[in-house]
Amino acid sequence: MTDYRLFGRTGLRVSPLCLGAMMFGPRGNPDHADAVRIIHHALDSGINFVDTADVYSAGESETVVGKALAGGRRENVVLATKFHGSLGTDPNEQGNSRRWIVREVENSLRRLGTDWIDLYQVHRPDPETDFDETLGALTDLVRQGKIRYIGTSTFPPSSIVEGQWIAERRGRERVVSEQPPYSALARGIEREMLPVAQRYGLGVLSWSPLAGGWLSGRYRKGAEQPRSSRADRQAARFDIGSPENAAKLAAADALAVLAEDSGLTLVQLALAFVLEHPGITSAIIGPRTFEQLDSQLGADKITLSPDVLDRIDEIVPPGTNLVDRDAGYTPPAIADPALRRRGAR
Numbered sequence: 001m002t003d004y005r006l007f008g009r010t011g012l013r014v015s016p017l018c019l020g021a022m023m024f025g026p027r028g029n030p031d032h033a034d035a036v037r038i039i040h041h042a043l044d045s046g047i048n049f050v051d052t053a054d055v056y057s058a059g060e061s062e063t064v065v066g067k068a069l070a071g072g073r074r075e076n077v078v079l080a081t082k083f084h085g086s087l088g089t090d091p092n093e094q095g096n097s098r099r100w101i102v103r104e105v106e107n108s109l110r111r112l113g114t115d116w117i118d119l120y121q122v123h124r125p126d127p128e129t130d131f132d133e134t135l136g137a138l139t140d141l142v143r144q145g146k147i148r149y150i151g152t153s154t155f156p157p158s159s160i161v162e163g164q165w166i167a168e169r170r171g172r173e174r175v176v177s178e179q180p181p182y183s184a185l186a187r188g189i190e191r192e193m194l195p196v197a198q199r200y201g202l203g204v205l206s207w208s209p210l211a212g213g214w215l216s217g218r219y220r221k222g223a224e225q226p227r228s229s230r231a232d233r234q235a236a237r238f239d240i241g242s243p244e245n246a247a248k249l250a251a252a253d254a255l256a257v258l259a260e261d262s263g264l265t266l267v268q269l270a271l272a273f274v275l276e277h278p279g280i281t282s283a284i285i286g287p288r289t290f291e292q293l294d295s296q297l298g299a300d301k302i303t304l305s306p307d308v309l310d311r312i313d314e315i316v317p318p319g320t321n322l323v324d325r326d327a328g329y330t331p332p333a334i335a336d337p338a339l340r341r342r343g344a345r
Contacts, residue, residue: 002046003300004247005281008176008203008259010149012118014078016275017299018049018205018342019122020286024064027059028288032064037294039068045297049181050077051205051284052112053123055085059111065111070331081108082153082179082204084123094280096126097284098137105141121151121179125159128331133171135163142173151177153207154328157196175202182206182280184255184273184316185214185248186326191319205282206274211326212237214252215270247322254315271299273312314324 004013019042022028024035039050052061063082069077083104086094090098094100108117120141122134141147150173152163160178167174178197180189186208194345210216220225225240233325236242252266259269274283283300285295304312321327333339 002011002048003046006203007200007281010176010203012078012079012149012203014049014203014205014282015047016282017047017271017296018051018080018282018284019043020207020284021050021061021065022286023288024052025060027057027061032067034290035064036068038287038290039065040073041290042066042293042297043073043077048076049080049205049282051080051082051119053082053085053121054087054108054111055123058087059107061106062111066111069115070113078118079112079114079121080121080122080151081112081117082121083108084126096122096129096131096134098133100163101134101137102141105146109146116145117147117179119149119151120147121153121177122155123153124235124329125155131159131162132166132170132172135166135170135175139171139173149173151175151179151203154181156331157192157330160193160196160200160202171202176207177203177281179205179207179284181208181326181328182274182277182283183209183211183215183326184270184312185211185251186321186323187316187319188321188327190277193261194277198279203281205284206280206286207328208326209274209285210270210284211248212266213254214238214248215255215266217256217266219249219252221249244323245284251316251322255312257295258308258311259314262304264302265295267295268299268302269304269308271296272302272304273309276304276309 002015007014007017030033050065050067083101084096120138131200138150152175154179163175166172180193182189209299239245255269256266259266271283274280285296316322
């Protein structure tokens with residue numbers, strides 16, 4: 001029996017495990033029929049929360065999800081998708097502008113085969129767009145009945161607070177959730193983002209709880225470099241010979257040993273750790289195969305003892321990202337040297 005959790009202050013109840021659909025399509029599993037069967041298995045196992053995005057396989061992920069929810073399954077699913085990333089060569093086919101939002105929501109609704117989206121999320125911040133413009137467009141969509149709730153993904157705490165301020169002062173619909181990266185190897189959001197989300201009553205669905213595969217059990221000291229499509233696309237991020245990844249490899253190996261000593265798989269330990277935090281509502285799992293899904297189902301039923309949690313804190317201290325880029329978003333003030341140099345522009 002799934003123990004459904006309240007999604008912030010919305011009154012919605014969602015499963016602790018959220019099915020992420022990023023791997024459905026050419027980026028992961030190109031077999032639509034197989035992907036639909038995986039989605040059905042997740043729903044039959046008690047998951048009622050599905051998350052995708054327009055940029056996942058250039059919209060194909062949304063199409064697969066739409067196929068899976070046809071035939072009467074849509075009503076019982078809390079369906080989330082996202083917008084922001086580029087979907088064409090036109091410079092306006094991206095971002096957080098009103099023009100793109102009102103156009104792209106129609107494309108997502110069509111691909112998903114639905115009349116409404118439960119949670120429409122801003123996939124990343126866009127410093128060049130007034131946040132009020134974004135919230136204004138999303139507020140109109142809520143009032144038109146095309147979306148039910150507004151969420152953000154990988155937003156810094158200051159932007160989360162700004163969104164709450166805009167909603168209060170300018171009569172916009174309130175952002176009700178945040179989707180940040182969070183795992184036993186990337187704990188930076190514990191410092192400020194999670195306390196801010198708790199203060200404002202936001203639901204939090206975390207992405208990459210297995211740290212992009214580092215906590216799958218395949219990354220161990222002395223083992224060969226695992227092969228995966230993700231590692232092929234982002235070689236530097238997964239190169240176990242890289243000095244910057246040395247700390248991640250050591251921590252992943254130590255966590256694997258801890259999992260074995262606790263009678264768990266590393267996947268179970270990693271997911272149970274994320275779900276243990278009182279600020280986390282759901283953890284997004286992104287299986288590509290039936291086997292990967294089955295290895296993750298049931299992790300929400302596991303309770304880690306204080307001793308195990310203390311040991312995790314020793315391996316990776318609270319509030320620590322072992323690699324800075326695992327924060328998921330680099331503010332322009334950090335990424336662009338010209339913003340730190342007077343007269344550079």
